[in-house]
Amino acid sequence: MRLFTALDLASEHKRLLSSLRRPLAGVTWYPPESYHLTLRFIGDIRARPMMEEIDHALAGITAEPFDLTPCGVGLTPQTARTRLWAGVAPSPSLTTLQSRVESVLRRCGVGVEKRRFVPHIALGIGPDEPGADIIRWMQQNNLMRGKALSVEHFTLFRSHRTADEPHYEACADYPLSAHALPRNEAW
Numbered sequence: 001m002r003l004f005t006a007l008d009l010a011s012e013h014k015r016l017l018s019s020l021r022r023p024l025a026g027v028t029w030y031p032p033e034s035y036h037l038t039l040r041f042i043g044d045i046r047a048r049p050m051m052e053e054i055d056h057a058l059a060g061i062t063a064e065p066f067d068l069t070p071c072g073v074g075l076t077p078q079t080a081r082t083r084l085w086a087g088v089a090p091s092p093s094l095t096t097l098q099s100r101v102e103s104v105l106r107r108c109g110v111g112v113e114k115r116r117f118v119p120h121i122a123l124g125i126g127p128d129e130p131g132a133d134i135i136r137w138m139q140q141n142n143l144m145r146g147k148a149l150s151v152e153h154f155t156l157f158r159s160h161r162t163a164d165e166p167h168y169e170a171c172a173d174y175p176l177s178a179h180a181l182p183r184n185e186a187w
Helices: 011-018 048-059 092-107 132-141
Strands: 002-008 036-044 066-068 070-077 081-088 120-127 149-151 153-160 167-175
Touching (some): 002 048, 011 070, 036 120, 048 092, 048 167, 070 120, 070 132, 081 132
Antiparallel strands (some): 002 036, 066 149, 070 081, 153 167
8 A cells, every 4th residue: 555644634725725726738736635735655555564553653643733724835846747736834733743753654664754844735737847827826826825724633545546646545534632533444
């Protein structure tokens, strides 16, 4: 299974971010139901004992619920494509949660993440050289700011590879406090 941990966004955030979609040359927008904020990519895990160890470790993470506020947009060039994304307002609580996820995964034997954590929500991909319409889209939306909504759990997702768009399946939810969502185990 190809796994990652993330914050699944509230439907209000997904509606706001999907409203940013425009016909832009060479851009493929991700479906709004796939929008999430990745905390840590885990990778392919095939051994059932390792999956259970990861699940148990993630279930032990404690953190206080916090607010998440989408704000601004940006571009990240990759090898052959450019990723279009929405940012989030700085949050020490989000950084702490991500650090705790990273720590427990490393103790489980998951390799060290080589990239620095930069919280963002992937919206789509575009050509390797963004055209004027993509730059204009970024300029028009760089001051976007959503409503702050409470985050009360994080999720372990399974990624299914498809040729055209991402498809993610929630495997388990991990509450940040005793008052958050109960865990569901779909794996």
